[in-house]
Amino acid sequence: MPLLETRGLTKRFGGLVAVDGVDLSVEEGEIFAMIGPNGAGKTTMFNLIAGLYKPSSGTIRFRGKWVYPVREYWRTYLPPLAGYYTMANAVRQALGAGRLPIGLRPHAVTALGIARTFQNIRLFSYMTALENVMVGEHVRMRAQVWDALLRSPYARKEERQVRDRAMEFLRFVGLERYAEQYARNLPYGFQRRLEIARALATQPTLLMLDEPAAGFNPQEKAQLMDLIQEIRRRGITIFLIEHDMKVVMEVSERIVVLDYGEKIAEGPPQKVRTDPRVIEAYLGKSA
Amino acid sequence: MSKNSARGSSKLAGVRRISGRGILAFSRERKIPYLLLGIGLIIFPIVDTYTPNVDFVGDAGRWILLALGLNIVVGYAGLLDLGYAAFFAIGSYTFAILASPQFGIHISFWLLLLVAAFVAAMFGVLLGAPTLRLRGDYLAIVTLGFGEIVPRVIRNASKFTGGVNGIVGTDQPMIPAFLGFHGYSFGLNPVPYYYLMLVIIVITILLIRNLRNSRLGRAWMAVREDEVAAAATGINTVTTKLLAFALGASFSGFAGSYYASKLFIVTPETFSFVVSVTVLLMVVLGGMGNIRGVIVGALVIYAIQAYVLVQLPGWIASATQALDIGFLNNVDISGYVQRSSILIFGVILVVIMLLRPQGLIPSAQRKVELELGTTEEAVSDLRGSA
Numbered sequence: 001m002p003l004l005e006t007r008g009l010t011k012r013f014g015g016l017v018a019v020d021g022v023d024l025s026v027e028e029g030e031i032f033a034m035i036g037p038n039g040a041g042k043t044t045m046f047n048l049i050a051g052l053y054k055p056s057s058g059t060i061r062f063r064g065k066w067v068y069p070v071r072e073y074w075r076t077y078l079p080p081l082a083g084y085y086t087m088a089n090a091v092r093q094a095l096g097a098g099r100l101p102i103g104l105r106p107h108a109v110t111a112l113g114i115a116r117t118f119q120n121i122r123l124f125s126y127m128t129a130l131e132n133v134m135v136g137e138h139v140r141m142r143a144q145v146w147d148a149l150l151r152s153p154y155a156r157k158e159e160r161q162v163r164d165r166a167m168e169f170l171r172f173v174g175l176e177r178y179a180e181q182y183a184r185n186l187p188y189g190f191q192r193r194l195e196i197a198r199a200l201a202t203q204p205t206l207l208m209l210d211e212p213a214a215g216f217n218p219q220e221k222a223q224l225m226d227l228i229q230e231i232r233r234r235g236i237t238i239f240l241i242e243h244d245m246k247v248v249m250e251v252s253e254r255i256v257v258l259d260y261g262e263k264i265a266e267g268p269p270q271k272v273r274t275d276p277r278v279i280e281a282y283l284g285k286s287a
Numbered sequence: 288m289s290k291n292s293a294r295g296s297s298k299l300a301g302v303r304r305i306s307g308r309g310i311l312a313f314s315r316e317r318k319i320p321y322l323l324l325g326i327g328l329i330i331f332p333i334v335d336t337y338t339p340n341v342d343f344v345g346d347a348g349r350w351i352l353l354a355l356g357l358n359i360v361v362g363y364a365g366l367l368d369l370g371y372a373a374f375f376a377i378g379s380y381t382f383a384i385l386a387s388p389q390f391g392i393h394i395s396f397w398l399l400l401l402v403a404a405f406v407a408a409m410f411g412v413l414l415g416a417p418t419l420r421l422r423g424d425y426l427a428i429v430t431l432g433f434g435e436i437v438p439r440v441i442r443n444a445s446k447f448t449g450g451v452n453g454i455v456g457t458d459q460p461m462i463p464a465f466l467g468f469h470g471y472s473f474g475l476n477p478v479p480y481y482y483l484m485l486v487i488i489v490i491t492i493l494l495i496r497n498l499r500n501s502r503l504g505r506a507w508m509a510v511r512e513d514e515v516a517a518a519a520t521g522i523n524t525v526t527t528k529l530l531a532f533a534l535g536a537s538f539s540g541f542a543g544s545y546y547a548s549k550l551f552i553v554t555p556e557t558f559s560f561v562v563s564v565t566v567l568l569m570v571v572l573g574g575m576g577n578i579r580g581v582i583v584g585a586l587v588i589y590a591i592q593a594y595v596l597v598q599l600p601g602w603i604a605s606a607t608q609a610l611d612i613g614f615l616n617n618v619d620i621s622g623y624v625q626r627s628s629i630l631i632f633g634v635i636l637v638v639i640m641l642l643r644p645q646g647l648i649p650s651a652q653r654k655v656e657l658e659l660g661t662t663e664e665a666v667s668d669l670r671g672s673a
């Protein structure tokens with residue numbers, strides 16, 4: 001069973017079909033890359049999987065569990081909204097229209113074990129590097145409101161553990177010296193690393209990296225590739241979008257190529273590199 | 288990669304600003320000034336026996352409480368709320384309905400303090416739920432509407448709320464009799480109210496400080512900074528925002544029941560839009576997201592409104608008399624000042640905001656935002672050592 005599996009995943013924005021019936025399967029433990037020209041629908045794919053967009057059709061499954069569509073409204077939605085969906089579905093089924101499809105909300109996807117970074121860095125600018133990583137651990141914390149209000153022994157213990165663990169993650173990406181710096185004050189390359197640390201702090205099974213090497217010089221790219229390998233050695237599957245062919249070819253084991261929202265090729269780097277449809281998509285028909 | 292771990296852990300020690308145990312955990316530095324301040328506040332009614340002064344200071348506490356509550360919504364979670372007076376109204380009326388001759392119900396003040404907070408929190412969720420998709424200006428308009436609707440409903444639901452006349456004769460707090468102690472009713476004496484307010488504020492500060500340094504506090508700030516990133520990082524933005532509304536509103540429930548019991552009466556006029564704006568002013572001017580700043584902001588605004596602007600015409604009248612310059616005696620300067628007190632208030636606000644755009648005592652985060660120099664310095668520092 002693949003770790004992540006999409007079937008016929010489609011997303012339409014009005015008349016534009018951003019993602020068109022894509023079947024993907026990411027296997028456990030591999031480094032899987034998605035490439036394609038600008039506007040091919042790569043980031044849209046990430047947003048669909050992460051629950052930020054609702055698919056127009058298709059399915060997403062992760063570790064055998066449904067990400068889209070889901071049926072247990074009560075587990076992801078607050079009672080009023082869950083109640084609304086339940087009632088709406090009762091009406092729809094009475095009319096023979098089928099269920100109203102909804103997916104897991106982003107935080108529930110993260111809780112399931114999918115973490116991501118963003119193409120244009122989205123850190124919490126006015127929080128320190130350490131706090132950014134601690135937010136990542138939020139999803140694995142158990143302290144309730146009353147724990148927070150009263151600083152219960154449990155909350156204090158958990159805060160200590162979370163802080164220490166956050167420091168570990170910062171150390172892992174080489175930023176422990178900047179724990180106290182505000183995220184926005186960090187140089188660009190460090191911000192990218194901090195985003196990876198924050199994603200790792202959610203303790204994911206699958207890490208989705210959206211163009212992690214964008215704007216890097218060759219030396220930084222080499223360091224990033226080392227980091228990605230190191231993360232994989234820790235048992236985390238990597239799914240990345242990357243424009244830099246050198247990075248992709250070197251680091252990834254399997255590649256899928258999108259063009260105009262459709263999957264045009266899939267396979268190991270050597271095979272994809274020589275695929276005529278891929279060459280056509282990148283260089284144009286006359287080439 | 289981890290060659291600097293020693294330096295890293297020394298930095299880490301600096302992060303732990305809170306020491307000590309549990310709810311009463313103390314700030315490590317500045318213990319003595321706080322202790323002196325505390326002693327000063329405790330002995331103040333004993334030293335100054337003129338009760339209107341005590342009343343005046345006690346009333347400032349109500350504004351502090353409101354400002355601290357709104358600070359959760361605006362300062363921490365970044366949700367602009369222009370209708371906060373509505374929660375204050377709900378807290379006051381919850382108390383007034385359950386402890387007055389209106390329905391002949393007389394529940395204990397101490398219990399109602401919590402009940403009013405809970406009811407206000409519920410209404411916080413009620414307001415929060417439909418506004419979850421809104422941000423910034425749009426959210427502000429919806430909360431503005433809520434702030435207008437609540438006093439209007441109260442005015443028209445006269446069967447329950449006494450309409451325009453309000454509810455008269457609310458109960459006063461009673462310390463019940465126990466172990467030979469005969470019990471004590473607060474009555475009209477402002478001194479026990481002063482101490483009650485002091486206790487409520489201290490508890491509020493501790494609770495809010497605990498919230499800020501918790502899992503929930505971080506979630507609020509993450510939502511404020513970037514909602515999409517927060518959601519993708521595993522924060523349930525719906526419950527996080529609803530909790531901000533609920534907890535923010537609950538503190539106005541405290542203020543509401545205190546206010547209703549102290550004044551003997553609640554009327555819908557007390558909860559106008561001006562109250563919402565004043566509280567927001569206190570939060571912004573004091574320093575959004577900083578507990579100390581918000582308290583100072585509340586005190587400054589309250590002092591200007593309730594003392595400086597009231598006394599100013601008198602001061603000016605006596606000043607002109609003392610100077611005794613011929614033509615000045617024929618001009619009614621103090622009259623002008625009295626009539627333009629709102630204008631003067633506006634000018635003071637503009638001047639304060641120009642001099643300290645980040646607030647009187649800004650939160651660390653605001654400081655960074657407004658000190659551009661720091662940014663460049665920090666970046667070059669990092670480049671040099673990287």
